Amino acid sequence: MTVQVRASGARGSSGRRRRYAGLVAGVAAVLAAVTACGNGGSGGGAQGGFQPVQQTGGKVTVWVDATRLPAAQLYQKQHPSVQMDIVTYDGDANGSNYLQTKVSLFNRTRSGWPDVVFSSQNNEVTWAVQAGFTAPLNKGQIPEATLSGWTAGANDPCTVEGTLYCLRNDLAQTVLWYNAPLMQSWGYQVPKTWEEYQALGQRVATEHPGYLVGTAGDNFTPEIYLWASKCGANEVTGPKSVKVNTTSANCTRMASLLDTLVKNRTMSTSSVFSSDFAKNAADKILMMPGPSWFGGSVFQESFKTPAGQIAAAPLPQWAGDPSPSVGNVGGGTWLLSAHSANLKDATDFLTWVTTSDEYQGKVSPGYPAYAAAAKTWLAKQSSSKYYANDVAAPLQAAAPQVWPGWGYGQFSQEAIWASTVTPGLTAGKTIVSMLPEWQTAITNYARSNGYEVSQ
Amino acid sequence: MTTATPATRPAGTPSRRRVFWPGRAGHLFVAAYVVLLIAFGVVPTVYAVYFAFTDAGDNFTGFSNFVEAATDFRFFSAVGHVALYLVCWLVSLVVFVVGLALLLHRLTSSGTSKALRFLYYIPGALAGAASVLVWLFMLDPSVSPVSALLRAFGFDTFGEVVAPDHLPVLFTLIAFWTGAGGWIVVMYGALNNIPPDLLEAARIDGASVWQTAWRIQIPLLRKWIVYMVILAFAGGTQLFVEPQLLSQASVGVAGRDYSLNQLSYDFAFQNNNVNTAAAISVELLVVGLVVAGVFVARSGFFDAD
Numbered sequence: 001m002t003v004q005v006r007a008s009g010a011r012g013s014s015g016r017r018r019r020y021a022g023l024v025a026g027v028a029a030v031l032a033a034v035t036a037c038g039n040g041g042s043g044g045g046a047q048g049g050f051q052p053v054q055q056t057g058g059k060v061t062v063w064v065d066a067t068r069l070p071a072a073q074l075y076q077k078q079h080p081s082v083q084m085d086i087v088t089y090d091g092d093a094n095g096s097n098y099l100q101t102k103v104s105l106f107n108r109t110r111s112g113w114p115d116v117v118f119s120s121q122n123n124e125v126t127w128a129v130q131a132g133f134t135a136p137l138n139k140g141q142i143p144e145a146t147l148s149g150w151t152a153g154a155n156d157p158c159t160v161e162g163t164l165y166c167l168r169n170d171l172a173q174t175v176l177w178y179n180a181p182l183m184q185s186w187g188y189q190v191p192k193t194w195e196e197y198q199a200l201g202q203r204v205a206t207e208h209p210g211y212l213v214g215t216a217g218d219n220f221t222p223e224i225y226l227w228a229s230k231c232g233a234n235e236v237t238g239p240k241s242v243k244v245n246t247t248s249a250n251c252t253r254m255a256s257l258l259d260t261l262v263k264n265r266t267m268s269t270s271s272v273f274s275s276d277f278a279k280n281a282a283d284k285i286l287m288m289p290g291p292s293w294f295g296g297s298v299f300q301e302s303f304k305t306p307a308g309q310i311a312a313a314p315l316p317q318w319a320g321d322p323s324p325s326v327g328n329v330g331g332g333t334w335l336l337s338a339h340s341a342n343l344k345d346a347t348d349f350l351t352w353v354t355t356s357d358e359y360q361g362k363v364s365p366g367y368p369a370y371a372a373a374a375k376t377w378l379a380k381q382s383s384s385k386y387y388a389n390d391v392a393a394p395l396q397a398a399a400p401q402v403w404p405g406w407g408y409g410q411f412s413q414e415a416i417w418a419s420t421v422t423p424g425l426t427a428g429k430t431i432v433s434m435l436p437e438w439q440t441a442i443t444n445y446a447r448s449n450g451y452e453v454s455q
Numbered sequence: 456m457t458t459a460t461p462a463t464r465p466a467g468t469p470s471r472r473r474v475f476w477p478g479r480a481g482h483l484f485v486a487a488y489v490v491l492l493i494a495f496g497v498v499p500t501v502y503a504v505y506f507a508f509t510d511a512g513d514n515f516t517g518f519s520n521f522v523e524a525a526t527d528f529r530f531f532s533a534v535g536h537v538a539l540y541l542v543c544w545l546v547s548l549v550v551f552v553v554g555l556a557l558l559l560h561r562l563t564s565s566g567t568s569k570a571l572r573f574l575y576y577i578p579g580a581l582a583g584a585a586s587v588l589v590w591l592f593m594l595d596p597s598v599s600p601v602s603a604l605l606r607a608f609g610f611d612t613f614g615e616v617v618a619p620d621h622l623p624v625l626f627t628l629i630a631f632w633t634g635a636g637g638w639i640v641v642m643y644g645a646l647n648n649i650p651p652d653l654l655e656a657a658r659i660d661g662a663s664v665w666q667t668a669w670r671i672q673i674p675l676l677r678k679w680i681v682y683m684v685i686l687a688f689a690g691g692t693q694l695f696v697e698p699q700l701l702s703q704a705s706v707g708v709a710g711r712d713y714s715l716n717q718l719s720y721d722f723a724f725q726n727n728n729v730n731t732a733a734a735i736s737v738e739l740l741v742v743g744l745v746v747a748g749v750f751v752a753r754s755g756f757f758d759a760d
Contacts (some may be wrong), residue, residue: 073556101724127727217614219706269614273704276597276612418707426614426708449726 019202038272056341059083060349062116065091068169068332071118071359075349078358082345084194091120091332101122113339115346116353118169120332126167126239128244130334137337138164141347145357152400154369158333159407160239167354169332170290170366173398177299179286180311180388182211188286193319194229197287198257204286205264213287214423215268215277216258219414220329223255224289227327228315229254229404233442235430236407241452246439253318262425269425272298281422290366291329292395300386308451311389314397325403331369367395374399411445420440481489500740506733520734522754524722527731529712536713541691543627548687549680552635556642556676557668572643575636587634591704617701617709626697634690638683645679646672648754681754688750689743695720715739 004275037046062072072086092099099119128134137158138147147164149173158166177199178190186208191197201213216225216351221336226233231251235243245251261267270277272290282303288294295312299305333352340346342426353359360368360377368374378392419439424434443453510516524530553572556577562568578586590599596612597604617625649672657667673680698710698717712718715735723732751757 090495097724100727104724104727131727217707270612273706274597274613275595299582415711419709419711420703422614422708423619426612427618448527448529 001289002074005058007258012063018221025435049339050139050217052135053339053341054344055343057345060077060084060340060341060342060345061085061114061118063087063088063089063117063348065089065093065118065120067091068118069351070363071353072349075352076360079348079352082349084349089112089120089211092124093120094127100127100131103128103131107131107133113337115337115340115342116350117337118332119335119354120330122168122331122349123334123408123412124333125158125160125218126408129160129165133335134165135166135336135343136163137336137350141336142167142345144352146351149355149371150369151374151403153404154331154399156404157331160349163306165335166335167303167350168369169334170293170364171353171399171402172293172329172331172366173395173402174228174315174327174329175290175391175394175398176296176315177285177314178288178311179290179309181309182286189286191316192314193256194254194316197316198260200287201261201266202264205266208286209265211266211286212268212281212356213261213266214289215270215272215281216262216431217269217274217277217422219236219418219422220291221258221421222413223327223329223406224291225254225258225327226251227403228289228325230325230403231320232405233438234406234409234413236409238452240450241454242407242409242442242446243312243454244439244442245455246435246442251435252432255435258259259432262431269422273302278302292326292398293330295381295387295391296365307386308388310359310386310387312391312394314394323403326394326398326401326405328402331366350388366400409451410449411442411448411451413442416445417442461463475558487695503733503736503740506730507737510730511728516730520730523731523740524718524726524734526672527718527722529718531713533712533718537692537715539623540626540694540714542692543623544630545684545687547627547631548638549684551631552638552642552683553673553676553680555635555639556646557672558577559639560616560646560672561664563713564733572640575639578632580637581633582620584696587629587700590625590629613705614708615623617673617681617705622698622701622709626694627699629697630691633737634687641683642679643677644678649675677754678717678756681750681756685747692739692742 032229060082064086066088069086069088072084076082076084080297090096090098103113112308125134137143138144147221152166152172154168155164155166158164158168183190188200189196191200197213204211204213213269215221218224222231222233229250231254231306232243232245232248233251235245237243258267262269268277268281270281272288272294282305283306285303290298295310299310314324317324334350335351336343336346355370355373357373360370360373362380364373364377364392368377374396378396381387381391395426417438420438421431421434424437425431488607506518508515508517533558559568559571559575562571579747581589581665587716594605595618596602596610597613599605607614653671654667657671664719693716697714698713700710702708702710702713702717712721716739716760719732719735722735723726
């Protein structure tokens with residue numbers, strides 16, 4: 001058996017080496033990932049007097065997502081004297097936290113920050129101010145006359161204790177999208193109140209089963225319905241405090257409306273972005289409450305709904321409510337780096353990209369947050385002949401109606417809803433029954449992000 | 456590491472060059488490895504241990520980072536998830552890998568063995584994230600090539616497939632599909648190392664196929680099985696890619712904060728708390744080392760036969 005012994009001896013030693021290597025490599029991979037990112041807690045706050053670094057001019061580094069790339073390219077074309085380094089990244093889409101991760105790394109290495117960044121998220125300042133990354137914009141950097149041109153409330157997510165730390169790119173106010181020829185041929189009136197909306201949903205269930213009046217399967221379902229219903233699930237009351245009450249009457253009235261329509265199958269539980277929805281439900285939409293970008297991104301691009309069908313109406317309101325309110329789903333922001341050595345050019349680009357008619361009015365896919373550009377943008381939508389009615393009036397009316405009681409915290413309400421409520425909805429539970437669970441989840445995530453939570 | 460020396464100077468090669476350092480090739484080979492090991496293994500480990508016991512201001516904080524991790528509302532559910540996954544994963548790995556390797560070994564004479572060996576190995580050749588992506592397609596009834604099967608089980612949407620209760624099984628399926636092929640080939644190699652005269656002796660003594668497998672082959676595979684379990688355990692506790700990708704694919708509906716590594720990642724990159732993140736990774740390191748230690752000690756892994 002000597003052969004056996006030697007063979008297994010060799011195996012043992014190679015096994016030992018490989019086991020060790022495997023273990024170490026595995027551990028190393030994790031630790032490298034963890035340690036590579038510094039704890040940017042050391043980045044000093046920029047809240048007080050803003051002290052720009054020495055202005056040496058030079059290249060302006062701009063980070064944009066693929067959708068905003070034409071903006072940077074257009075600016076470069078029109079301003080050839082400005083040296084630009086345009087970098088595309090994921091735009092923090094779906095809360096990827098790429099920007100936060102990189103900034104904390106740059107804070108550790110003390111270099112590398114981009115000068116201007118676009119983010120598809122509107123809650124970046126909740127960490128970026130603390131990390132000392134964003135420069136204030138309303139302390140002489142951008143004239144007040146320019147800043148007053150934004151739609152009322154548009155820059156709320158960018159404001160921390162009176163100081164503006166970012167500029168809103170686009171608005172995502174919600175309206176009621178509907179199929180105009182279908183509504184007309186079935187003899188339905190566009191609902192003005194949520195009560196009418198629910199009643200119409202119940203009629204559709206019996207008269208035209210299979211057709212949809214909306215979907216509750218998206219991560220932003222709470223932002224479309226519960227935000228608009230003035231549900232106090234996300235009342236950010238200070239930089240690190242939030243009030244959460246998901247079981248008030250304002251929340252339950254909308255939750256039970258959703259439950260009723262989910263039960264009679266006129267409300268889908270799939271996401272508009274799921275392959276399932278595109279395949280089975282895209283041509284069965286009678287109505288769909290949704291943000292301003294649904295018209296272009298969802299109906300025109302994703303579902304390829306033919307021209308002349310989709311129309312927009314103001315979002316229904318609760319009967320007897322004197323102050324109309326709508327929700328909001330996203331709307332990107334632009335940030336200026338406090339570390340920029342070429343604030344002049346960086347600020348010029350930032351101002352141009354958020355306010356110019358050439359980009360915001362004529363190229364931007366979303367509803368511009370800057371009011372003058374929004375006018376141009378709406379005129380362009382009307383002239384495109386895609387919509388069945390004039391979408392300008394309802395979109396414009398909804399822009400300043402976004403209910404201000406829903407805040408922009410560091411934790412993602414969309415992610416919390418997705419992991420807490422959506423699986424239950426898929427399993428057949430009602431939203432009303434999951435509201436307390438939702439409250440607990442928001443409270444937990446808010447606390448783990450360092451928020452004081454009250455009810 | 457002097458054992459490598461003969462390999463660099465095959466017998467019969469005239470040694471015209473002057474040998475000034477007999478083992479230099481071996482040392483060079485090892486040196487490259489050692490440098491990488493130190494740079495990407497030892498230094499980050501030490502760095503993580505340092506982080507785990509300090510705060511953002513580099514002050515020693517004792518076990519407070521560990522306490523913070525353990526008191527997080529996601530910690531114990533993540534521990535439960537990983538434990539359940541490990542049970543599913545290790546049991547299926549040991550049973551199916553050994554079983555399939557034995558079957559493969561019995562097929563040695565026929566050409567199918569080679570083909571099967573290759574087939575088993577293919578999924579392992581895909582990079583981890585890519586093979587998880589393949590599964591994300593497989594599990595979505597609206598695009599899956601096996602959608603009929605999914606519908607037969609009553610799953611009409613991706614959301615129904617990735618319901619929270621299904622996750623341990625799904626992750627086990629993915630991990631088995633991507634990782635087990637390599638192990639089957641390794642076990643097959645180990646089975647080939649069993650001297651044929653031993654098996655022949657068993658046959659002459661009247662042992663059935665089952666008895667041969669149970670009493671001869673599996674006991675001789677024991678060290679390989681232990682080796683596999685140790686590595687699979689270490690890999691399994693570090694579950695990350697599967698839930699993270701699933702979480703992105705389902706836009707956060709399933710797999711968010713599922714494993715301890717995801718929690719560590721969240722601490723580091725969302726809560727900007729690299730110290731607590733390091734504490735979790737140190738815990739995983741300790742668990743992996745302790746379990747490996749127990750297995751090695753109990754199995755006589757390093758004993759010569």
